[in-house]
Amino acid sequence: MLLLLGVLAGIYLLPESAFAETRREARIKDIASIEGIRDNQLVGYGIVVGLQGTGDSQQTTFPTQTLAATLLRMGVSVPATSIRVQNLAAVFISASLPPFARPGTKLDVTVSSAGDARSIEGGLLLMTPLYGPDGKIYAQAQGPLVVGGYSVSANGNMKQVNFPTTARVPAGAMVERGVPLELAGRNEFSLLLNDADFLSAEAMAQTINKELGRSAARAVDSRRITLSVAGGEEIPALLGRVESIEVPFYPRAKVVVNERTGTVVIGGTVVLQAVSILHGGLTVNIVSEYQVSQPNAFSSTGKTQVVQQTRVDAKDKPVNRIELKEGSTVDDLVRNLQQIGATARDVISILQAMKAAGALEAEIEVL
Secondary structure: OEEEEEEEEEEEEEHHHHHHHHHHEEEHHHHHHOOOOOOOEEEEEEEEEOOOOOOOOOOOOOHHHHHHHHHOOOOOOOHHHHHOOEEEEEEEEEEEOOOOOOOEEEEEEEEEEEOOOOOOOOOEEEEEEEEOOOOOOEEEEEOOEEEEEEEEEEEEEEEEEEOOOOOEEEEEEEEOOOOOOOOOOOOOEEEEEOOOOHHHHHHHHHHHHHHHHHOOOOEEEOEEEEEOOOOOHHHHHHHHHHOOOOOEEEEOOEEEEOOHHHHEEOOOOEEEEEEEEEEEOOOEEEEHHHEOOOOOOOOOOOOEEEEEEEEEEEEEEEOEEEEEOOOHHHHHHHHHOOOOOOOOHHHHHHHHHHHHHEEOOEEEOOO
Protein backbone atom coordinates (compact mmCIF):
# COMPACT_ATOMS: atom_id res chain seq x y z
CA MET A 1 0.00 0.00 0.00
CA LEU A 2 1.29 3.48 -0.86
CA LEU A 3 0.81 6.79 0.91
CA LEU A 4 0.61 10.12 -0.93
CA LEU A 5 2.94 12.94 0.07
CA GLY A 6 2.34 16.34 -1.56
CA VAL A 7 5.34 18.59 -2.18
CA LEU A 8 5.59 21.98 -3.87
CA ALA A 9 7.63 20.50 -6.71
CA GLY A 10 5.17 17.70 -7.39
CA ILE A 11 3.55 14.61 -5.90
CA TYR A 12 5.65 11.63 -4.82
CA LEU A 13 4.60 8.13 -3.77
CA LEU A 14 6.23 6.78 -0.61
CA PRO A 15 5.81 3.26 0.79
CA GLU A 16 3.83 2.94 4.00
CA SER A 17 6.82 1.22 5.62
CA ALA A 18 8.59 4.58 5.63
CA PHE A 19 6.40 5.59 8.57
CA ALA A 20 6.33 2.22 10.33
CA GLU A 21 9.30 2.98 12.60
CA THR A 22 7.56 5.93 14.27
CA ARG A 23 4.50 3.91 15.28
CA ARG A 24 4.27 2.56 18.83
CA GLU A 25 1.70 0.62 20.82
CA ALA A 26 0.72 1.68 24.35
CA ARG A 27 -2.20 1.53 26.74
CA ILE A 28 -4.43 4.57 26.84
CA LYS A 29 -3.80 5.03 30.57
CA ASP A 30 -0.06 5.44 29.84
CA ILE A 31 -0.36 8.15 27.18
CA ALA A 32 -3.57 9.95 28.14
CA SER A 33 -5.68 11.01 31.12
CA ILE A 34 -9.37 11.55 31.76
CA GLU A 35 -10.29 15.21 32.05
CA GLY A 36 -11.33 16.12 35.59
CA ILE A 37 -9.85 13.01 37.25
CA ARG A 38 -6.57 14.38 38.60
CA ASP A 39 -4.52 15.09 41.71
CA ASN A 40 -4.83 18.32 43.68
CA GLN A 41 -1.87 20.03 45.33
CA LEU A 42 -1.91 20.74 49.08
CA VAL A 43 0.45 22.89 51.15
CA GLY A 44 0.82 23.81 54.80
CA TYR A 45 3.12 25.51 57.30
CA GLY A 46 4.09 24.05 60.66
CA ILE A 47 6.94 23.26 63.05
CA VAL A 48 9.16 20.25 63.65
CA VAL A 49 10.25 19.60 67.25
CA GLY A 50 12.64 17.16 68.91
CA LEU A 51 15.78 18.18 67.04
CA GLN A 52 19.18 17.82 68.67
CA GLY A 53 20.28 21.44 68.54
CA THR A 54 20.17 21.51 64.73
CA GLY A 55 17.03 23.64 64.41
CA ASP A 56 16.57 27.27 63.41
CA SER A 57 18.80 29.87 65.03
CA GLN A 58 17.57 32.65 67.25
CA GLN A 59 17.89 35.14 64.38
CA THR A 60 15.04 33.33 62.60
CA THR A 61 12.08 34.78 64.47
CA PHE A 62 9.06 33.15 62.84
CA PRO A 63 9.66 29.63 64.29
CA THR A 64 9.48 31.00 67.84
CA GLN A 65 6.39 33.03 66.93
CA THR A 66 4.76 29.86 65.60
CA LEU A 67 5.64 27.99 68.79
CA ALA A 68 4.24 30.80 70.95
CA ALA A 69 0.97 30.74 68.95
CA THR A 70 0.78 26.94 69.29
CA LEU A 71 1.31 27.12 73.06
CA LEU A 72 -1.31 29.85 73.33
CA ARG A 73 -3.91 27.60 71.70
CA MET A 74 -3.08 25.01 74.33
CA GLY A 75 -3.58 27.48 77.18
CA VAL A 76 0.08 28.40 77.78
CA SER A 77 0.90 32.09 77.36
CA VAL A 78 4.61 32.64 76.63
CA PRO A 79 5.99 35.75 74.90
CA ALA A 80 7.82 34.89 71.71
CA THR A 81 10.78 37.07 72.74
CA SER A 82 11.45 34.90 75.81
CA ILE A 83 11.66 31.60 73.90
CA ARG A 84 15.22 30.30 73.50
CA VAL A 85 15.14 26.92 71.81
CA GLN A 86 17.12 25.36 68.95
CA ASN A 87 15.31 22.06 68.92
CA LEU A 88 12.58 23.19 66.54
CA ALA A 89 12.42 24.25 62.91
CA ALA A 90 9.79 25.96 60.78
CA VAL A 91 8.84 23.83 57.79
CA PHE A 92 6.56 23.79 54.76
CA ILE A 93 4.58 20.63 54.03
CA SER A 94 3.41 19.56 50.57
CA ALA A 95 1.21 16.67 49.49
CA SER A 96 -0.99 15.55 46.60
CA LEU A 97 -4.67 14.80 47.13
CA PRO A 98 -5.57 11.94 44.74
CA PRO A 99 -8.90 11.81 42.94
CA PHE A 100 -11.83 10.20 44.77
CA ALA A 101 -10.03 10.55 48.13
CA ARG A 102 -12.46 10.26 51.03
CA PRO A 103 -12.13 11.39 54.67
CA GLY A 104 -9.75 9.01 56.42
CA THR A 105 -7.55 8.36 53.39
CA LYS A 106 -3.85 8.60 54.32
CA LEU A 107 -1.32 10.54 52.23
CA ASP A 108 2.46 10.76 52.10
CA VAL A 109 3.83 14.24 52.76
CA THR A 110 7.13 16.01 52.08
CA VAL A 111 8.57 18.30 54.78
CA SER A 112 11.14 21.00 53.93
CA SER A 113 12.89 23.47 56.21
CA ALA A 114 11.85 27.11 55.79
CA GLY A 115 14.55 28.65 58.01
CA ASP A 116 18.26 28.10 58.62
CA ALA A 117 18.07 24.72 60.36
CA ARG A 118 21.10 22.52 59.71
CA SER A 119 19.14 19.27 59.86
CA ILE A 120 15.63 18.07 60.70
CA GLU A 121 16.74 14.48 61.26
CA GLY A 122 14.95 12.80 64.15
CA GLY A 123 12.25 15.47 64.37
CA LEU A 124 8.52 15.17 64.87
CA LEU A 125 6.07 17.14 62.77
CA LEU A 126 3.31 18.62 64.88
CA MET A 127 -0.26 18.62 63.62
CA THR A 128 -0.42 20.89 60.59
CA PRO A 129 -3.43 21.72 58.39
CA LEU A 130 -2.93 21.31 54.64
CA TYR A 131 -4.71 23.81 52.40
CA GLY A 132 -5.89 23.60 48.81
CA PRO A 133 -5.82 26.41 46.21
CA ASP A 134 -9.21 27.61 47.47
CA GLY A 135 -7.85 28.17 51.00
CA LYS A 136 -9.86 25.34 52.58
CA ILE A 137 -8.37 22.62 54.80
CA TYR A 138 -8.36 19.23 53.11
CA ALA A 139 -5.98 17.21 55.33
CA GLN A 140 -4.06 17.21 58.61
CA ALA A 141 -0.40 16.13 58.76
CA GLN A 142 1.56 14.83 61.75
CA GLY A 143 4.22 12.22 62.44
CA PRO A 144 7.95 11.38 62.72
CA LEU A 145 10.24 12.37 59.88
CA VAL A 146 12.20 10.03 57.63
CA VAL A 147 15.35 11.79 56.38
CA GLY A 148 17.40 10.29 53.55
CA GLY A 149 20.63 12.03 54.56
CA TYR A 150 22.67 13.42 57.42
CA SER A 151 25.00 16.27 58.31
CA VAL A 152 27.77 16.06 60.93
CA SER A 153 30.16 18.89 61.84
CA ALA A 154 32.95 19.28 64.39
CA ASN A 155 35.77 21.81 64.75
CA GLY A 156 34.97 23.45 61.44
CA ASN A 157 34.84 20.17 59.50
CA MET A 158 31.55 18.97 58.05
CA LYS A 159 30.36 15.79 56.39
CA GLN A 160 27.01 15.87 54.58
CA VAL A 161 25.15 13.21 52.59
CA ASN A 162 22.12 14.21 50.48
CA PHE A 163 19.91 16.96 51.94
CA PRO A 164 19.07 16.61 55.66
CA THR A 165 16.71 19.62 55.53
CA THR A 166 14.06 17.73 53.53
CA ALA A 167 12.21 14.66 54.79
CA ARG A 168 9.19 12.46 54.17
CA VAL A 169 6.40 11.34 56.47
CA PRO A 170 4.92 8.14 55.01
CA ALA A 171 1.14 8.09 55.50
CA GLY A 172 1.64 11.19 57.62
CA ALA A 173 -1.49 13.07 56.53
CA MET A 174 -5.14 12.13 56.85
CA VAL A 175 -7.77 13.50 54.50
CA GLU A 176 -10.49 15.52 56.24
CA ARG A 177 -12.34 16.71 53.14
CA GLY A 178 -12.52 15.12 49.69
CA VAL A 179 -12.91 16.83 46.34
CA PRO A 180 -16.37 15.87 45.06
CA LEU A 181 -16.37 14.24 41.64
CA GLU A 182 -19.54 12.39 40.65
CA LEU A 183 -19.42 10.03 37.69
CA ALA A 184 -23.06 8.96 37.81
CA GLY A 185 -25.32 10.76 35.37
CA ARG A 186 -22.56 11.89 33.02
CA ASN A 187 -23.00 10.95 29.37
CA GLU A 188 -19.63 12.11 28.02
CA PHE A 189 -15.96 12.17 29.07
CA SER A 190 -12.84 13.65 27.50
CA LEU A 191 -9.54 11.82 27.07
CA LEU A 192 -6.51 14.13 26.98
CA LEU A 193 -3.30 13.03 25.28
CA ASN A 194 -0.11 13.79 27.18
CA ASP A 195 1.55 14.89 23.90
CA ALA A 196 -0.70 16.60 21.37
CA ASP A 197 -0.73 14.87 17.97
CA PHE A 198 -3.53 14.73 15.40
CA LEU A 199 -2.52 11.32 14.04
CA SER A 200 -2.37 9.76 17.52
CA ALA A 201 -5.74 11.29 18.49
CA GLU A 202 -7.46 9.94 15.36
CA ALA A 203 -5.86 6.51 15.79
CA MET A 204 -6.99 6.37 19.42
CA ALA A 205 -10.60 7.23 18.52
CA GLN A 206 -10.73 4.58 15.78
CA THR A 207 -9.25 1.89 18.04
CA ILE A 208 -11.72 2.66 20.84
CA ASN A 209 -14.67 2.45 18.42
CA LYS A 210 -13.41 -0.87 17.08
CA GLU A 211 -12.93 -2.28 20.59
CA LEU A 212 -16.34 -1.15 21.87
CA GLY A 213 -18.16 -2.06 18.68
CA ARG A 214 -19.88 1.30 18.37
CA SER A 215 -19.14 4.90 17.47
CA ALA A 216 -18.29 6.08 20.99
CA ALA A 217 -15.06 8.12 20.53
CA ARG A 218 -14.35 11.13 18.35
CA ALA A 219 -11.17 13.18 18.00
CA VAL A 220 -11.94 16.85 18.67
CA ASP A 221 -8.43 18.23 18.21
CA SER A 222 -4.82 17.10 18.53
CA ARG A 223 -5.16 16.47 22.28
CA ARG A 224 -8.81 15.79 23.17
CA ILE A 225 -10.93 12.75 22.32
CA THR A 226 -14.55 12.70 23.49
CA LEU A 227 -16.02 9.42 24.79
CA SER A 228 -19.80 8.99 24.93
CA VAL A 229 -21.57 6.74 27.44
CA ALA A 230 -24.36 4.45 26.22
CA GLY A 231 -27.62 4.35 28.10
CA GLY A 232 -27.49 2.04 31.14
CA GLU A 233 -23.73 1.47 30.78
CA GLU A 234 -21.63 1.23 33.96
CA ILE A 235 -19.23 4.19 33.86
CA PRO A 236 -16.37 2.71 35.99
CA ALA A 237 -16.43 -0.48 33.90
CA LEU A 238 -16.41 1.56 30.67
CA LEU A 239 -13.49 3.76 31.75
CA GLY A 240 -11.52 0.78 33.01
CA ARG A 241 -12.03 -1.02 29.72
CA VAL A 242 -11.07 2.01 27.67
CA GLU A 243 -7.91 2.73 29.70
CA SER A 244 -6.64 -0.82 29.15
CA ILE A 245 -6.97 -0.66 25.34
CA GLU A 246 -3.66 -0.67 23.47
CA VAL A 247 -3.65 1.96 20.77
CA PRO A 248 -1.08 3.10 18.20
CA PHE A 249 0.56 6.45 18.80
CA TYR A 250 3.21 8.40 16.94
CA PRO A 251 5.71 10.12 19.24
CA ARG A 252 7.57 13.17 18.03
CA ALA A 253 11.27 12.89 17.31
CA LYS A 254 12.89 14.84 20.12
CA VAL A 255 16.32 15.64 21.54
CA VAL A 256 16.32 16.79 25.16
CA VAL A 257 19.25 18.94 26.30
CA ASN A 258 20.07 20.11 29.82
CA GLU A 259 22.86 22.67 29.51
CA ARG A 260 23.23 23.05 33.29
CA THR A 261 24.17 19.40 33.83
CA GLY A 262 25.46 18.62 30.35
CA THR A 263 22.87 15.87 29.83
CA VAL A 264 21.78 15.00 26.28
CA VAL A 265 19.02 12.44 25.59
CA ILE A 266 18.34 11.51 21.95
CA GLY A 267 15.12 9.68 21.14
CA GLY A 268 15.16 6.55 19.02
CA THR A 269 12.88 8.10 16.39
CA VAL A 270 15.40 10.82 15.51
CA VAL A 271 16.35 10.74 11.81
CA LEU A 272 19.78 11.92 10.61
CA GLN A 273 20.61 13.12 7.12
CA ALA A 274 23.95 12.87 5.38
CA VAL A 275 26.26 15.50 6.85
CA SER A 276 29.93 16.28 7.40
CA ILE A 277 30.86 17.90 10.72
CA LEU A 278 34.09 19.78 11.42
CA HIS A 279 34.63 20.57 15.07
CA GLY A 280 37.60 22.29 16.66
CA GLY A 281 38.38 24.90 19.24
CA LEU A 282 40.64 27.78 20.19
CA THR A 283 41.61 28.12 23.85
CA VAL A 284 42.96 31.43 25.13
CA ASN A 285 44.28 31.72 28.70
CA ILE A 286 45.31 35.03 30.25
CA VAL A 287 47.51 34.56 33.32
CA SER A 288 48.39 37.47 35.60
CA GLU A 289 51.27 37.17 38.09
CA TYR A 290 52.31 39.73 40.69
CA GLN A 291 56.02 40.15 41.42
CA VAL A 292 57.81 42.36 43.93
CA SER A 293 60.34 44.80 42.46
CA GLN A 294 62.99 46.02 44.91
CA PRO A 295 65.62 48.78 44.41
CA ASN A 296 69.34 48.04 44.39
CA ALA A 297 71.24 47.96 47.65
CA PHE A 298 72.09 51.36 49.19
CA SER A 299 69.78 53.09 46.70
CA SER A 300 68.34 56.34 48.05
CA THR A 301 65.73 56.99 45.33
CA GLY A 302 64.24 53.57 44.61
CA LYS A 303 61.34 51.95 46.46
CA THR A 304 59.72 48.53 46.67
CA GLN A 305 56.76 48.07 44.30
CA VAL A 306 54.39 45.26 43.25
CA VAL A 307 54.51 44.81 39.47
CA GLN A 308 51.88 42.88 37.50
CA GLN A 309 53.19 40.49 34.84
CA THR A 310 50.58 39.31 32.30
CA ARG A 311 51.09 36.33 30.00
CA VAL A 312 48.74 35.30 27.19
CA ASP A 313 48.72 31.65 26.08
CA ALA A 314 46.75 30.60 22.99
CA LYS A 315 46.28 26.98 21.98
CA ASP A 316 44.42 25.99 18.82
CA LYS A 317 43.05 22.46 18.74
CA PRO A 318 43.16 20.46 15.50
CA VAL A 319 39.85 20.17 13.69
CA ASN A 320 37.99 16.89 14.22
CA ARG A 321 35.85 15.54 11.40
CA ILE A 322 32.71 13.39 11.53
CA GLU A 323 31.04 12.12 8.39
CA LEU A 324 27.55 10.64 8.54
CA LYS A 325 26.26 8.89 5.45
CA GLU A 326 22.66 8.54 4.30
CA GLY A 327 20.77 6.23 6.65
CA SER A 328 23.05 6.82 9.65
CA THR A 329 21.53 6.16 13.05
CA VAL A 330 21.74 7.89 16.39
CA ASP A 331 24.14 5.16 17.51
CA ASP A 332 26.51 6.09 14.66
CA LEU A 333 26.45 9.74 15.74
CA VAL A 334 27.12 8.94 19.40
CA ARG A 335 29.95 6.54 18.52
CA ASN A 336 31.66 9.13 16.30
CA LEU A 337 31.32 11.82 18.97
CA GLN A 338 32.92 9.54 21.53
CA GLN A 339 35.80 8.76 19.20
CA ILE A 340 36.75 12.42 18.83
CA GLY A 341 36.49 12.93 22.61
CA ALA A 342 33.63 15.42 22.46
CA THR A 343 32.39 16.67 25.80
CA ALA A 344 28.74 17.15 26.70
CA ARG A 345 29.03 20.86 25.89
CA ASP A 346 30.49 20.00 22.48
CA VAL A 347 27.66 17.56 21.78
CA ILE A 348 25.05 20.22 22.57
CA SER A 349 26.70 22.71 20.18
CA ILE A 350 27.01 20.08 17.43
CA LEU A 351 23.35 19.04 17.74
CA GLN A 352 22.18 22.65 17.56
CA ALA A 353 24.34 23.23 14.47
CA MET A 354 22.99 20.04 12.84
CA LYS A 355 19.44 21.20 13.52
CA ALA A 356 20.16 24.58 11.90
CA ALA A 357 21.71 22.84 8.88
CA GLY A 358 18.67 20.59 8.42
CA ALA A 359 20.61 17.38 9.12
CA LEU A 360 18.75 16.59 12.37
CA GLU A 361 15.06 15.84 11.90
CA ALA A 362 13.93 16.30 15.49
CA GLU A 363 12.74 18.89 17.96
CA ILE A 364 15.41 20.13 20.39
CA GLU A 365 14.03 20.81 23.86
CA VAL A 366 16.29 22.71 26.26
CA LEU A 367 15.58 22.11 29.94
